[in-house]
Amino acid sequence: MNKAFLRTLFTITCLLQFIFGAEIVTANEKDTLRIITYNIHHANPPSKPGLIDLEAIAAVINQNKPDLVALQEVDVNNRRSGKNLNEAAALGSLTGMHHHFVKAIDYEGGAYGVAILSKWPIQQKDSLILPMAEGSNGEPRVLAIVAVEPKPGKPLVFASTHLDLKEQNRLLQAEAIVKKLSTYSQPVILGGDFNAKPESDVINHFDTYFSRSKTSGSAAFTIPEVNPDREIDFIMFRPKKRFQSVRHEVIKEPYASDHLPVMVELTY
Known part of the structure; x- marks a missing residue:
């Protein structure tokens, strides 16, 4: 193979990479x-009751x-946090994000429930009132759902929930x-406060259908805010082959709420 031919082949290869390379990288990336x-404990720092x-x-x-962001314990226009708040x-305004709130219960003249914040416009909003066992006297709970499209052709659904304190209702x-x-x-x-530990029947049920981001030992603990001793806040996803968890961090912020937030990075 002569040198002139090799130079020509190299030139053609470079031109093809220049023309198509960016598209190929984007498609595979x-x-x-x-x-x-x-x-968020209705934005009340545990060390400052009433604030x-x-x-x-x-x-x-x-x-x-x-x-x-999946948010739980969110107040809307009630006396506890402010009739006009x-x-x-x-x-949403303070973070520059779009929001979706779903009421779980009427509370002090307003509402209390879960919410979602999204960097991207919310294309669809949905919700679900969650069941409770008859006579259990549990607190009504809900699921908030949004559909977003981080990039054209790559839509996803994101949900936030807060399960009941009673195990029969959580199941x-x-x-x-x-x-x-x-x-x-x-x-x-799916993100939320599941009021259940990783080894519980509730989380085992979710693990049958979802993959769950994890870290080990005390680094996973999310409550209480000071000296946390258990993990009850989780981020889950499906299908497994579409996502990979590359980072799981419990943010050590002991002032703002009685829970520590969980941050997860997923490749998608």
Whole structure:
């Protein structure tokens, strides 16, 4: 093979890489999603009873630059946090994110429930009232759902929930959430306060249908805010082949809430 031919072949290869290379890299490249789940304790720092410090919650979110946030224990226009304060909308404004709130219960003249913040416009909003065992006297719980499209052709569904304190209700709620989220054809990410430990029947049920981001030992603990001793806040996703967890961090922020937020990075 002569040198002239090799030079010509090299030139053609370089031209093809120049013309098509960027497209090929983009097609094969995986994007990274940064997800937070955070029980915000209605923005009341445990060390300061009665104080509402929404700016402290917003600061935690802004410092970690998430794409999607699952929020629990969110007040909207009630006496406890302020009749004119919609915490979901205010956090959206303070973080520059879109928001979706779902009421779990009427509370002190307003509402209380879960919410979602999204870096991207919310294309679809949905919700589900979660079941409770008859006579259990549990607190009504809900699932908030949004559909977003981080990039054209790469849609996903993101959901936030907060399960009941009573295990019989949590099991029913886990089954309902799995059934509801299985109706979506898009990839799904679920964040929340599950009020259950990793080895529980509730989390085992979720693990049958979802992959779960993990870290080991005490680094996984999310509650209480000082000297945490257990893990009950999780981020899950499906299908497994679509995502890979590349980072799992419990953010050590002991002031703003009685839970520590969980931040996970997923390639997508």
